[in-house]
Amino acid sequence: MPVTIDVGTTAVKVLQFDVAQQIIKQEKKEYETVYGDGGRAEQDPDVIVEAVFHCLKKLNLTNKETLILSGAMHSLMAVNQVFHKQTNVMIWADRRADEVIKTFKQTPQAMLFYKRTKTPIHPMSPFAKLLWLKETSSGQTLDQSLGDVMWIDLKTYLWYRLTNFCELDYSLASATGLFNSETLTYDQEILNFVGITKEQLPTLVPVTHTRHVTTAVKQRLGFDHQVMIGSSDGVLANISEGLHTNDVHVTIGTSGAIRMTVNKPYTDTDGRLFCYYLNDHHWVIGGAVNNGGNVLNWLDDLLFDGMGHIYSYIDRLDFSSFDPALIFIPHLNGERAPFWDTGRTGSFHGLKMSHNKAAIVKAVIYGVLFNLRHVFDTLQHVTGKIEAVYLSGGFFKVPQLKTLVSQVLNVSVIESTTLEQTSMGALRLLGEKKRNDKLKYQTITQPPSEALKFYYNSYRNCLRMVSSSQLTNNLSKH
Known part of the structure; x- marks a missing residue:
């Protein structure tokens, strides 16, 4: 029986499945991120490892489980030669490399390195973090105090604690910015x-690389478990419905992403999309955005006292009518795809005294969705036309938003009954399971109105205005 261990940015989630791959028990434990000056965003890796063991101990484990790992991308930490931590984990949200990357993007190596790695040039990546350590006084001070170290990610740290081996899967490695996508080294x-x-x-x-847990872990958990190294959370989420090429997933939780499973690596000539390796026959191409459900939470704080009432309010709104001249650019947290620019900001355009709460809420929602549409169009430009997408994420707990995303993207949307996309993807690594579309999915198709088509053109025009007035340091011109 499999057990999936999903080490996310805010919590670890451990799910136990039966032989029919149905969830029989799950445990979750959250942990903190420490934010500081200069864009620092760090976590304590030992706290996270203990959270994993805490969850495993609460399950009814036997000697039959295979543990499968998944982890968030773009983390970096240092350990010494006996694998004692020398730093905390710098997670993807760490922005200390901002200025270094802005300068690096102006050099010929930027596009050359992107084409080799298929990882966007952005402060999130381990490449950027290592460059910050090398080229800034604060980074050099830290680096010089560490001595002879290994540079690893959080999942490798957990893997070592489980197996006593310092190993990293090719898939997660392909998101580091250090991995050559052609040579797979x-x-x-x-x-x-x-x-x-x-x-x-x-x-x-x-x-699919597997090992057995160490004697110490066996004594702690009670059994000699086999453990599979697995992949990254984003790649696994995209194969949750199976290893089918051309499957496209739209996920909006705190942030958002659009990804497609393809059978070969693609390179976006403008550096706007990532393309991460899974195995020799499957890659995942797409783009992640910083601004998703967190934008609604921001609006909830402003208009509804942060009590979550915005979601029930949205569900009562009539979206058939709205002011297409009121445009919201949702880049409140900078933006990743397709801009990869941490300096971008949010803004309203066309805001008037006559606009009420409903008009503002509609504008914000359309802003979030059309921001995602921008990434969607970029993906279509590289891979070809997309007819349908799978939906996942807490953003879609409001039924109306499922219909709206169908209209905005002009595709059929397919909603899976499972919310555990990453864990279901991890199960695929044990072997393919046939998809039953009739029983598991609900399909929504809602063509865009003429007003929405007008809105999209207005939104793109506003983006052009914003791009001309804000300092952008992305690899491509928008």
Whole structure:
């Protein structure tokens, strides 16, 4: 019986399945992120490892379970030669590399490195964090105090605690900005550029690579479990319905993403999309946005005292009528795809005294969705026309939003009955399970109105205005 361990940004979630791959028990434990000056965003890896063991101990484990790991992308930490932590984990949200990356994007190496790695040039990546360590006084001070270290991610740290091996799956490695997507090895020129060697990085292994837990872990959990290294949370979420090429997933939780499973690596010539390896026959291409459900939470704080009432309010709104001249640009947290610019900001355009609460809420929702449409169009430009997408994420707990996303993207949307996309994707690594569309999915198709088509043109015009007035340092022109 499989057990999936999903180590996310805010919590670890451990799910136990029966032989029919139905959830029989689940445990979750949250942990903190410490934010500080200069864009610091760190977590204590030992707290997270203990959270994993806490959840595992609360399950009814036997000697039959296979543990499968998934982890968030773009983390970085240092350990010494006996694998004691030398730093906390810098997570994807760490922005200390902002200025270094803005400068690097102006160099010829930026596009060259992107084409080799298929990882966007952005402060989130381990490449950017290592460059910050090399090229800034604060980074050099930290680096020099560490001595002879290994540079690893959080999942590798957990894997070592479980198995006593320093290993990283190819899939998560392909999101580091250090991994050559053609040779499937660390890129020596990039390593030289950031000043580290491959001996300072984990050994690369396939996503289905398995080992047995250590004697110490066996004594702690009670059984000699087999553990599979797995992949990243985003890649696994995209294969939750199966290893079907051309499957497209739209996920909106706190942030958002659009991803497509493809059978070969794609390179966006403008550097706007990522493309991450899963195995020799499957890659996941797409773009992630910073601004999703968190924008609604911001609006909830402003208009509804932060009590969550905005969701019931949205469900009562009539979206057939709205002011298409009122445009909201939702870049409150900077933006990743397709801009990869941490300096972007949000704004209203066309706001008048006559606009009421309903008009503002509608504008914000359309702003979030059309922001995602921008990434969707970028993906279609690279891979070809998309007819249908799978939906997941807490944003869609409001039924009306499922219909709206169908209209805004002009596609059929398919809602899965499971919310555990990453864990279901992890199960796919154990073997394919046939998809039953009739029983598991609800399809919604809602063509866009003429007003929405007008809104999209207005939204794109506003983006152009914003791009001309804000300092943008992305690789492409928008």
